[in-house]
Amino acid sequence: MMKSIASSKYLACLVGSIILNLLFIINIYVGGQWKLSWSLGAAIEAETVAAIYCSGHGRAYLDGLVVGNKPVCDCNTCFTGPDCSHFIPHCTANSDGYLRIISPFFRSMVNNQCHGISDAEDPPRLESVEELLRDLSMHSYSGDPLFLEPFWMQHLASSALVVAGWHQMSYTYGGKSFFSKELAKVVRKVHASVGNAVTQNRFIIFGAGSTQVLSAAVFALSPENTSSPAKVVTSVPYYPVDKQQTQYFSSQKFKYEGDAYRWKNRSDCSSTNMIEIVTSPNNPDGQLKKAIFHGPNVKTIYDHAYYWPHFTPIPAPSDEDVMVFTLSKLTGHAGTRLGWAVIKDETVFNRMMIHMRMNSMGVSKDAQLRAFKLLNAVLEEGTGIFDFAYQTMKSRWERLVQTVSLSNRFSLQENNPQYCTFYNKVRQLSPAYAWLKCEREEDKDCYAVLEAANIIGRQGNLFGAEDGYVRLSLVRTQDDFDILIERLHKLITEEDGDKTMREMRCNIC
Amino acid sequence: MMKSIASSKYLACLVGSIILNLLFIINIYVGGQWKLSWSLGAAIEAETVAAIYCSGHGRAYLDGLVVGNKPVCDCNTCFTGPDCSHFIPHCTANSDGYLRIISPFFRSMVNNQCHGISDAEDPPRLESVEELLRDLSMHSYSGDPLFLEPFWMQHLASSALVVAGWHQMSYTYGGKSFFSKELAKVVRKVHASVGNAVTQNRFIIFGAGSTQVLSAAVFALSPENTSSPAKVVTSVPYYPVDKQQTQYFSSQKFKYEGDAYRWKNRSDCSSTNMIEIVTSPNNPDGQLKKAIFHGPNVKTIYDHAYYWPHFTPIPAPSDEDVMVFTLSKLTGHAGTRLGWAVIKDETVFNRMMIHMRMNSMGVSKDAQLRAFKLLNAVLEEGTGIFDFAYQTMKSRWERLVQTVSLSNRFSLQENNPQYCTFYNKVRQLSPAYAWLKCEREEDKDCYAVLEAANIIGRQGNLFGAEDGYVRLSLVRTQDDFDILIERLHKLITEEDGDKTMREMRCNIC
Incomplete structure (x- = not known):
């Protein structure tokens, strides 16, 4: 009788144990993890680095700060220590953000560069050397949109990206274009969900951040076969990069001519080709800005980098000829360098395509893939x-x-x-x-x-x-x-x- | 007795089953997979798409060809069908590669562009419209280095990449530079292992492919404060993009002046600023080429895109003033848009940094991370x-x-x-x-x-x-x-x- 009970007990335990075996087998072979092969090592590596503790005042990256081949914490301004937990009360040196760094390196950059800005006869010439010197210090990156970092730290699964070594090696997508159709689709969806831009029957082109896209637009809108270059203007207060970039690339086709207001009522402007860059919401003051110039000789570029609910009410979808946006101020991924333009006219679009080809043979597909993943995550998360x-x-x-x-x-x-x-x-x-x-x-x-x-x-x-x-x-x-x-x-x-x-x-x- | 045997059998089975359970537990909780959390979904998604069967004549990508939200095979030239298994014997239309595609779209690009090439008075003006028309067709991408794709398909684990949503959101690396120090380190290691370039005590700068880097070098080497623009020359047969790009960006600083041989013995060149772009090994003919011009007014850019054992014997490490390389022709990742220059002179380096900032505010960090991963995989795999x-x-x-x-x-x-x-x-x-x-x-x-x-x-x-x-x-x-x-x-x-x-x-x- 005793043996029989023991036997039944063993049997019961055995059945239980076998069921557990089966559950493990099901878990391993049907539960998803069984599928992982080539990505497993990279996934463990990425999760291990991401899990390095930096006290909430820093972050470690695989390709970031490294000590003896090991990624370590890269601390926020005024924080230090292996886990960034030590606050530096009167920090001044060797930190960025609001703290001045004009290194000999940047000074040398500017000293060698400033002669190149050929504005000797232009109205906006004053202090351009000084301006560049100051601007080329690290203050330039004070627009780093890291306020969005915690959002992505809270939405890890939807924003994670896994890339195979052989992924998208070609210059083009399917031999047809430098630009991902799938990315363009998701960009249109995001605009539709926010209601900040009309994208139906519009062309979309990508570039390395709004910086490259704005430059492509200036090149594309400059008229050919004209004796005098187009005047590129921006109204005060304006975004400094528009001025610096236009001066840097100035040619027989276009020239930076400073504050738009200065030219407004000049009779010699009525027949001149004008390109006005309108940053709206404006950088630096955040105001919703409108173009000053209108007419047959005027082309307008709307820089809508900040036209998102983060920064402004959205009164209506924008429907301008050329509208420029950037991932940087939407998701916070400034380093991905991915901007786009929404364009009405096919000729302008084609000319911007030529610019992108001449300049950089398209845009990094890795940046396009990252943007694709992030914008899909934006859509998944609703508002x-x-x-x-x-x-x-x-x-x-x-x-x-x-x-x-x-x-x-x-x-x-x-x-x-x-x-x-x-x-x-x-x-x-x-x-x-x-x-x-x-x-x-x-x-x-x-x-x-x-x-x-x-x-x-x-x-x-x-x-x-x-x-x-x-x-x-x-x-x-x-x-x-x-x-x-x-x-x-x-x-x-x-x-x-x-x-x-x-x-x-x-x-x- | 029988019961006792049954009981022992149950016990033995139970012990076996428990051991199996323990092995499962150890496997799951110690074997590595247990660590995966946020990257698991993305890893499964990536492996699932990568596993789509395309008969070896195509590939499916998450951000590639999609039918009803599902990635499908994107077939090689002359192959079609859901799994690319169907060969089209006399394929002509709608395929790329060696087959002509000059779509109305590209024709329109060129029609709108060609007037912009201001070479009306230049020697290399002949047929530039025709040239651009032909060149801007998809033939341009015939340099797509997909011959390396099978290598990466055979080295999946070392080349896989996993990226967190919050990875490297800033414009800069640690507030200091647009360029990854870790990437520069691995680039130096690769050059050292191949012996094709001297990188000790040299500066390294990155750009969106060698296309952007070459342009940055031309801007940086153009002299300031001069009445006549520098003459940019290339010796026949030359790489067409050098000509097209220099013409496109030409300004008061530099101008494309055609075949270097044409200028060689001209007395009016001895005091002119010359910039010679030397593609070595050459595109189109693969020969190891040397500069034609030498002297105090001459700057030389060596385009070493093809200076790898893939294409040429390596007689000695190159030690030129400005040497340009690209990931595209080393690992085959043309779409990543990641090139670099190895530079002797700090002033030239600083001026190229300004170019990268003015042009695109640095280079995609996603492209830099991909290159970092791939070049590390190159090193791991020895030769x-x-x-x-x-x-x-x-x-x-x-x-x-x-x-x-x-x-x-x-x-x-x-x-x-x-x-x-x-x-x-x-x-x-x-x-x-x-x-x-x-x-x-x-x-x-x-x-x-x-x-x-x-x-x-x-x-x-x-x-x-x-x-x-x-x-x-x-x-x-x-x-x-x-x-x-x-x-x-x-x-x-x-x-x-x-x-x-x-x-x-x-x-x-």
Whole structure:
């Protein structure tokens, strides 16, 4: 009897164990993981590097900072240590972001370059050497949109990408084009879901970021067979790269001619070919801008890099002749270098295609694949990225406005409310940059005022404006933003302290 | 007794089953796969698409040809069907490779473009419209180096890449540079292992393929503050893109001036700034070429795209001032758009950095990461990729020489043997292109002769040479090469047949 019970027990255990065996077999061979072969090693490697702990103040990359062949944490501004947990209170040297770095390297770049800007006879010639010197420092990258990094850290599965070694080796897609049809499809879907641009019956071309796309548009819109080059203009305050790039590539076809307003009522312009670049929302001040020039000799390029719910209400889908967008300010992937233009006219599109071929024989297919994956993830997440981006920018603006309002020494641009068709409500602008003004008579060099408080912005004159203005980036990491607010707060409250001290001294007198 | 035996059997089975369970547990939780979380879905997706069967005559990509949201096979030239297994014997329309496609689209591109090439007063102006028309057809991509695809299909694990959604979002690497230090390190290692370039104490800069890097070099080497633009020259036969690109971007700084030989003994050149682009091994004829111009006013750019053991013996490491390389002709990844220059002079390097910034704000980090992964795989495989590439090219040349030698109607360039330091032996050149000559008086338009036999090459005049020459690409897929040989063979043997028939007819007369 006892043996019989033992036997039944063994049998029961055996059945249980076999069922467990079967479950393991099913799990391994039907559950998905069994399929992995060639990608497994790379996947483990990528997950291992991604899991390196950097205290939330840094990140490790396979191709990033490496010590003895091992990826290590690359820390945010003012953080250091193996896991980036150590805060440097008065950090000044060897950090980026709001901190000045004009290395001998960049100084040498500019010294060798500035002679090349042939604006000796042009109105916008003033201080171009100085401008380039300052602009070619690392401040140029203060538009780094790392405020979106946490969104992607929260959406790992939908945004992960796996690439086989033999993936897309050809110059073209199917021998037909440099540009991925599938990427163009998903770009159209994203525009349709946001309602910020008309893309039906429009051509779409890709480039290495909006930088290359804008340049392609200027080349494509410049008329041929003309004795005088087209005048390329931008209205103050303008995005400095438009000026620098147009000057750099200037030829018999086009020439940069500075502030659009200066040319507005000049009679000699009525028959001149004009190309106006309209950055809307504008960089630096975030305002929805309109073209100044109209007419048969005028071509307009709308730089819509910031025309997303992150930064502005969307009053209506834009329907301009040439509209330029970039992955950088939509998903935050500046390093992927992937921008696009939505174009009405086939001839303009064809000419931009020629530019892309002459310039770089198309656009990296790896960048196109990454964009394809990320934009699909954007669509999968519904309004997720827009909600995240808008809430982040809104909250940063609230903190900034609160801080600046503690004093009358500084003011910010007006971010007037407008109806947003994306959110179906009236909302304020939440621009990528603060266009800060020093209000005091003695603070003419606003940059210097902030610099003394260890805050590095970008001088107003780089944007064609006065030096009473400074642009501050609000799109960098949370650490960068926190440090900015802390230092602004300190500057403003110490200012109040000084004022109180002065008043006290005065009373004593 | 029977029960006892049954009981022991159950026990034995149970123990076995438990051990199996333990093995499963160990396998799952210690064997590596347990670590996968966010990358698993993407890995399964990538492996599933990569496993789509295309009969060895095509490939499916996630971002390639899609039918109803499902990736499908994109077939090689002359193959069709859901799995590319159906051969189209007399394929002409809608295929690429050696088959002519000048679509209305490309015709329109050229019609809109050609007026822009301001060479009305230049010596190399002749037929530039025609040249562009022909060149901007899909023939341009006949350099697609898909002969290397099978190598990567055989080395899946070492070349696979997994990327997190938040990977490298910034414009820069650690706020310091557009270019990956780790990539530069591995580029140096590859050059050191091959011995084809001196990289110690040299600067390395990346660009979107050698196309963008060459352009950056021309801009950087053009002198400032000069009344006349630098003359950019290339010696016949030259790489057509050098001419087209220089003409496209020509400005007050530089101008394309055609064949270098034409300027060699002109006294008015001794004080002129000259920039000579030397493609070595040369495209189209594969010969190791040297600069024609020397002197204080001369700058030389060596385009070393083909200076790898795949195509040429390596007599010595090159040690020129500016040397340009590209991933495209090393690993076969043309679509990644990743080229680099090895530069002696810091000023030239800094000026090229400015170009990269003005042009496209750096280079796609996704392209840099892909190159990093692939070049590391190249190093891991020892001489693997070089052996594969050399053997493939050698075998293709043997078949081509054998076919062409059947007749006196055609001849090929001389691929004279030379000592190769990489293989420590004397070996012949095995160029990427055949520079075929039609030897008969009546075959002045060699392109037309081949076209009649359904072989589309590139006309000699595109390279500044006579139309008795045609360039045939030998670096495309095995299918493309097989079709080329088959058609050449048919052309040559039918020719012999015709000749025999003529002789027979003659005898009858």
